[in-house]
Amino acid sequence: MNTIKERLDTLESILGQFIVHTDVALRRLENEMKEFKDEMKEFKDEMKEFKDEMKDFKDEMKEETKKKNREWSNLAKKMGTLVEDLIAPALRPVLSKYFNCDVTMEGQRMFRRKSGMDYEVDAIAAGDDAVFMIEVKSTPREKDVDDIVEKSKKFFEFFPEYKDKKLAVIFGSITFPENVITYASRRNVYVMGWREWDYMDILNYDQINKQ
Template identity: 30%
Template structure:
C-alpha cells in the first residue's frame, strides 16, 4: 500500500509539473505574433527569446525563473503563464515587472512589457489586467491570443 501511495503521489507531481509547462509551451510559439499585434514588432525581428529561463537579481542575488522572455526592437516582453489565473496574480506580476531590469541588466534600455496568460481567463481578469497595463493572453484561434480590447496599449514598466 505504501508503494502504491508513493507512486500515486509521484504521478500527481508529474501531472502538476506538466500542467505548468503545458501552458508555457502554448504561449512561447505565439510570442512573436503577440509582439507584432501589440507593439508592431516586424515579422522575424525577435532578437532573442527564452523559455523557462533562470536569471539572478543583480543586487540581491536572488534567482528566479521566468516563463518566457523576448526582445524585439525597443521592447523586452516578459510573460508569466499560469495554469489557473487568480486575481492576486495580476498585481504580484506588476510588482515583478518593476524589477525586471535588475534580472536582465543587459536590456536596461528596453521598455518592459508584461503579458500574463492562462488557458482560461475570466473576462473580469482581462479588464483588471488591462487596467494594470498588462497584455492578457488566453486560448484562441492561434494557440494563444491577445484578449485585451482593440484600443488597449500596454504599459511600459
C-alpha cells in the first residue's frame, strides 16, 4: 500500500514539475512571440518609412527630370535647334510605338528645288510602307496646321521617290495648346511634343484614329 502511495506521490511530483516546466516554457514562448511581433512591427514600420522615402526620392527625381526637360527645351527653342535636339532623337521610338514603323531613312532640313521653287521640310522619316513629313514650330498655332497641310499637298511633287508610300504629317513642338491639338486632329495632322514634360510623344494619336 505504501509502495503505491509512494508511486502516486512520485507521479504527482513529476506531473507538477511537468506542469511548472510547461507553464514556464509557454510563458517564455509567449514572450518570444511578443518580442517577435514587436520586431516585425518595427520592421514593417521601417519598410514603410523606406518606401515613403523612396517615393519621395522618385517624386523628386521626376520633378527634377521635368525641370531639366523644360530648361533643355527652352534652350533648344532659343538656339533654333528643336529639330535636332528634341524631335529627331524621339522620332524612331515614337514611329515604332504608334505606327509599327522600322525607320529605314531619316533626314533633317530636307531641301529640294524644282522649276525655280524651293521646298524644305524640317525632317523626313521613311519605312517600308509609310513616309513621315515633320514640320516644327516653336510656338504652334492653328494657322500653322493649315500651312503644314497645304505644304504636304506638294510633298510627292518634290520627293517623288516616296510616291509608293502613305504620307503621314507630324507637327512637332515643345508643347501644344489644347485648341491646336483639337484643330490638328480634325485635319489629320499628328502633333508631337512633351507629354507632361516626361517624354516626347504623339499627343493626339487616339483622336485621329477614332475619327
